[in-house]
Amino acid sequence: MRVGYADAVDAFLVDDLPELPPGPHDVVVEIGASGICHSDHSVLAGEMPFGLPLVLGHELAGTVVETGPEVTRVRVGDRVIGATKPSCGRCWWCVRSYPYLCSECLPLWDTPRYSLDGGRSAALFCGLGSFAERNTLHELSVVPVRTDLPFEQLAILGCAVNTGAGAVFNTARVRPGDEIGVIGLGGVGMAIVQAAAVAGAARIVAVDPVPAKRSLALELGATDTLDSAPGPELVETVREMTGGRGVDISFEAVGRIDTITTAYRMARRAGTVVTVGAPDSGSKLDLGGWEAVSSAKKLTGSLAGDALGDRDLPMLVRLAETGRIDLERMVTGRIGLSADAILKAFDDHDGIRTVITP
Ligand code: APR
Numbered sequence: 001m002r003v004g005y006a007d008a009v010d011a012f013l014v015d016d017l018p019e020l021p022p023g024p025h026d027v028v029v030e031i032g033a034s035g036i037c038h039s040d041h042s043v044l045a046g047e048m049p050f051g052l053p054l055v056l057g058h059e060l061a062g063t064v065v066e067t068g069p070e071v072t073r074v075r076v077g078d079r080v081i082g083a084t085k086p087s088c089g090r091c092w093w094c095v096r097s098y099p100y101l102c103s104e105c106l107p108l109w110d111t112p113r114y115s116l117d118g119g120r121s122a123a124l125f126c127g128l129g130s131f132a133e134r135n136t137l138h139e140l141s142v143v144p145v146r147t148d149l150p151f152e153q154l155a156i157l158g159c160a161v162n163t164g165a166g167a168v169f170n171t172a173r174v175r176p177g178d179e180i181g182v183i184g185l186g187g188v189g190m191a192i193v194q195a196a197a198v199a200g201a202a203r204i205v206a207v208d209p210v211p212a213k214r215s216l217a218l219e220l221g222a223t224d225t226l227d228s229a230p231g232p233e234l235v236e237t238v239r240e241m242t243g244g245r246g247v248d249i250s251f252e253a254v255g256r257i258d259t260i261t262t263a264y265r266m267a268r269r270a271g272t273v274v275t276v277g278a279p280d281s282g283s284k285l286d287l288g289g290w291e292a293v294s295s296a297k298k299l300t301g302s303l304a305g306d307a308l309g310d311r312d313l314p315m316l317v318r319l320a321e322t323g324r325i326d327l328e329r330m331v332t333g334r335i336g337l338s339a340d341a342i343l344k345a346f347d348d349h350d351g352i353r354t355v356i357t358p
């Protein structure tokens with residue numbers, strides 16, 4: 001069975017590995033589609049603190065084809081979406097409404113699964129490892145969904161849409177009439193734009209250097225787009241658009257320090273700044289100490305949309321089915337499961353999401 005994994009920093013291969021029999025709480029999923037997210041590339045580039053080798057891919061949609069003897073969440077034949085942040089429902093974090101910080105599920109991210117040469121083993125990125133024909137996952141990592149939407153659309157719900165929409169609905173709780181700014185219009189940013197429109201934002205200022213992404217954002221709900229490089233000029237323009245104040249809520253969906261700083265300055269006083277993108281784990285934020293206090297702004301991270309998969313993924317499916325969010329236009333490329341094609345997709349800066357289909 002073909003599986004794509006990062007063997008070391010900057011070394012990615014798709015190899016034949018033996019299929020793993022399910023443990024008591026495991027399910028085997030035949031992967032219908034896998035999205036390619038910026039974070040997969042960040043792991044391969046050594047910018048995220050995860051041990052290698054690691055099977056990449058975490059936007060998973062597919063069909064359950066086998067279950068371990070103690071599995072209760074799903075049955076053979078169920079269509080599922082992968083939950084990047086599974087939760088047990090019982091730990092200290094889960095019972096305090098932080099399911100995305102579940103401590104019981106943390107080991108799912110680094111459980112060794114595949115044996116490789118030299119006695120090494122590979123875990124599954126986010127417990128999913130969707131760059132594969134099939135994979136064997138813990139049952140908590142999948143959410144069953146009843147829908148006829150195509151797998152390629154369900155796949156991107158798993159990270160891009162869940163992360164972006166969750167930042168809007170769960171982290172920032174955008175309200176009708178809010179004025180918001182979004183920096184970065186990739187899969188995550190485009191989901192922020194669409195979710196903010198669903199939530200009733202009155203102004204959605206969308207920022208990206210790529211003209212085609214700005215045009216699509218306008219079609220998907222943005223009210224204004226800007227191309228300026230990050231920095232004071234962009235902040236000034238956004239302030240002028242918002243009565244000299246700045247936006248109520250700004251979202252950073254690039255994963256860079258300069259754009260986080262810009263998002264911070266783009267928010268009005270007492271506004272909220274949501275960092276969604278994942279910058280290099282070694283990088284540092286440089287904000288003025290007095291500015292942090294006197295601006296009365298709230299700076300908050302949003303981790304994979306601060307989501308609860310069992311609640312949010314079916315909800316997002318319904319929003320897609322009723323046409324409130326457009327997933328079709330977010331899938332801009334389709335490739336097979338090959339190392340060359342995946343590496344090329346990492347380098348595609350014009351599309352929104354490339355999806356691997358069998
Ligand atoms: N200002 C604004 N936008 C920028 C800038 C910049 N200086 N530099 C790049 N961008 C845009 C790109 O043109 C692209 O549209 O940011 C977008 C990033 O999109 P993707 O690479 O598709 O990334 P995505 O998968 O959406 O993830 C965004 O969220 O989950 C995290 O790790 C992920 O940090 C990444 C972020």
Ligand code: ZN
Nearest residue numbers: 037039159160
């Ligand atoms: Zn992702």
Ligand code: ZN
Nearest residue numbers: 088091094102
């Ligand atoms: Zn838990």
